[in-house]
Amino acid sequence: DGGITQSPKYLFRKEGQNVTLSCEQNLNHDAMYWYRQDPGQGLRLIYYSQIVNDFQKGDIAEGYSVSREKKESFPLTVTSAQKNPTAFYLCASSIPWGTGVPEAFFGQGTRLTVV
Amino acid sequence: DQQVKQNSPSLSVQEGRISILNCDYTNSMFDYFLWYKKYPAEGPTFLISISSIKDKNEDGRFTVFLNKSAKHLSLHIVPSQPGDSAVYFCAASGGATNKLIFGTGTLLAVQP
Numbered sequence: 417d418g419g420i421t422q423s424p425k426y427l428f429r430k431e432g433q434n435v436t437l438s439c440e441q442n443l444n445h446d447a448m449y450w451y452r453q454d455p456g457q458g459l460r461l462i463y464y465s466q467i468v469n470d471f472q473k474g475d476i477a478e479g480y481s482v483s484r485e486k487k488e489s490f491p492l493t494v495t496s497a498q499k500n501p502t503a504f505y506l507c508a509s510s511i512p513w514g515t516g517v518p519e520a521f522f523g524q525g526t527r528l529t530v531v
Numbered sequence: 532d533q534q535v536k537q538n539s540p541s542l543s544v545q546e547g548r549i550s551i552l553n554c555d556y557t558n559s560m561f562d563y564f565l566w567y568k569k570y571p572a573e574g575p576t577f578l579i580s581i582s583s584i585k586d587k588n589e590d591g592r593f594t595v596f597l598n599k600s601a602k603h604l605s606l607h608i609v610p611s612q613p614g615d616s617a618v619y620f621c622a623a624s625g626g627a628t629n630k631l632i633f634g635t636g637t638l639l640a641v642q643p
Contacts, residue, residue, distance in 0.1 A: 420574075447629055448633055452632075456635070457577070457635055458535075458633040458635040459622075459633040460633075461630060461632070464627060464628070464630050466629075474630070490604075502571070510627065510629045511606075513627055514627075517563060517565075518563050518565070519580065520577070521575030521577070522576070523574050524573055524574050524608065525572065525574050
C-alpha cells in the first residue's frame with residue numbers, strides 16, 4: 417500500500433538536544449512538507465520541498481532544519497534553537513504544482529515532548 | 532496575518548441534520564480550496580476540493596460552495612452522522628507551489 421510513514425509516533429527529548437523526525441513516502445510524489453500542530457491552532461508550515469535537493473522555509477522555520485537527498489525521504493531536525501518544540505508534527509506529500517488538485521497526503525504524525 | 536480563517540471553533544448538530552462549516556480567506560490568488568477531516572493524534576484525511584473557477588463541488592454527502600466575491604467557502608454535510616464528529620480544516624493553495632495554508636479548524640460534534 418502506498419502512503420507516508422512517520423517515525424517514531426512518540427518522541428521525548430531533553431532540553432538542549434537535537435532530534436530528528438523521520439518521514440518516508442512511497443507515493444512517488446515530488447513535493448513534501450512538514451507541518452506543526454499546536455492545541456487550538458491550525459497546521460503551520462515549517463518547511464517544504466518541491467524537488468530533490470531543494471527546499472524552502474515555511475512560516476515557522478526558525479529552529480528547524482531539513483534535507484531532501486532522496487525523493488522518498490524528508491527528515492526534519494528539531495534543534496536546540498527551537499524555543500517551544502513540544503507539538504504534534506505532520507509530514508505530507510503531493511503531486512507537483514500544475515498537475516492537478518493539490519491534495520496533500522499526510523502521515524500519522526509524531527508527538528514530540530520536551531522533558 | 533492569517534490568510535485562511537475558520538471563525539467557529541466548534542459546532543454541534545443533531546444526527547440526520549445538516550452541518551455547515553465555514554471558511555474565509557484573504558488572498559485572491561488562491562486557486563484551489565480543500566477540506567480535511569482530522570481525528571486526535573492522527574494525520575488529516577482529504578475530503579473534498581474545489582477549484583477557484585467553480586462555485587460548487589459535490590461528493591456524496593459532502594458539498595463545498597465557493598463565493599469568490601465574498602472570499603468565502605463552506606462545507607455542507609447532509610445528513611450528518613455521529614462518525615462525522617472530528618476537526619475539519621479548510622486549506623488553500625495558490626502560486627507556483629502546491630503548499631497548503633490551513634485554517635485553525637472547527638470541531639464538529641454530531642449528537643445521536
